[in-house]
Amino acid sequence: MSKALRIAFAGTPDFAAECLTALLGSQHQVVSVHTQPDRPSGRGRKLTPGPVKQLALEHELPVHQPLNFKDDADRQVLRDLNVDIMVVVAYGLILPQAVLDIPRLGCLNIHASLLPRWRGAAPIQRAIEAGDSESGVTIMQMDAGLDTGDMLLIRRTPITASTTGGELHDALAAQGGEAIVTALNAIAEGNLPATPQPEEGVTYAAKLSKAEAELDFTRPAAELDARIRAFNPWPVAWTRLEGEPLRLWLSRTGGQRLDTAVTPGVLLAPGNDCLRIACGDGHEVLEITRAQLPGAKPLAVKDLLNSRAARFPEGLALGASHSPDTDSQTETSA
Incomplete structure (x- = not known):
């Protein structure tokens, strides 16, 4: 010894x-x-x-x-x-x-x-x-x-x-x-x-900030997916859903390509367990598998779609002037 x-x-x-x-x-x-x-x-x-x-x-x-x-x-x-x-x-x-x-x-x-x-x-x-x-x-x-x-x-x-x-x-x-x-x-x-x-x-x-956690859907799907995973559990990636913050906790890319370009940030027809968002050049798809509505707990998107599907209509563009609230999360960097 x-x-x-x-x-x-x-x-x-x-x-x-x-x-x-x-x-x-x-x-x-x-x-x-x-x-x-x-x-x-x-x-x-x-x-x-x-x-x-x-x-x-x-x-x-x-x-x-x-x-x-x-x-x-x-x-x-x-x-x-x-x-x-x-x-x-x-x-x-x-x-x-x-x-x-x-x-x-x-x-x-x-x-x-x-x-x-x-x-x-x-x-x-x-x-x-x-x-x-x-x-x-x-x-x-x-x-x-x-x-x-x-x-x-x-x-x-x-x-x-x-x-x-x-x-x-x-x-x-x-x-x-x-x-x-x-x-x-x-x-x-x-x-x-x-x-x-x-x-x-x-x-x-560089030190993390809440401001950089807002997603820009003109970026490639792989880049957005990496940012969502990196910022889980803090500061949590987010976007805007009809003027309210929608936190995005888990995602995947799937490697899909759309035949016709869709404006980045627009919701596509959902999958069985995911929200599908056009991104990148408009031909890429980002799949969100865990998300959090304002005032609610993070949920698997499958459960969100079962109970709140009307909040996520196909064709809805994500984005409005709002910022996520700043409570409940704690930085975990080392």
């Missing part, structure tokens, strides 16, 4: 909590947790701790929630812990070099992409949106750049034609937990070489 390392952990959302769970099950000692300050949540806007804080409290771990690390008092807290290493995942703060230098062995990041592809805030969703065939996690030695540090360990996972953002998030969170424990074991044994990231292949995963 490798030497036990003293670890400070920094993270905030579910993805990070999954990785913290893996560390707590390892031989290494998590001595403290740094996480974002509690945020207002729910109808009452009550201050609510994030998943990492909740998990830390369950395990009676010391929790620190600095606004940032600009105050030397916050950095002193980390110095006083005398940790070997700091593990950082989806923390939500950019750590200055003065913090990166405090742990004896520096800081490691669990990044949800195959670096240098998809550096930045939303690597999981951007990989699906771009049509990538695989993703993964990279254990990286942190430096002052944006996800530019040397790579220590990589794990890969496929992205299929049906993979959603939520499914890839969960798979990579579990993979990240396994990978960080493996990396720490190797570091404790002095047997984990670092590899600089290649200069070629760098892409940036």
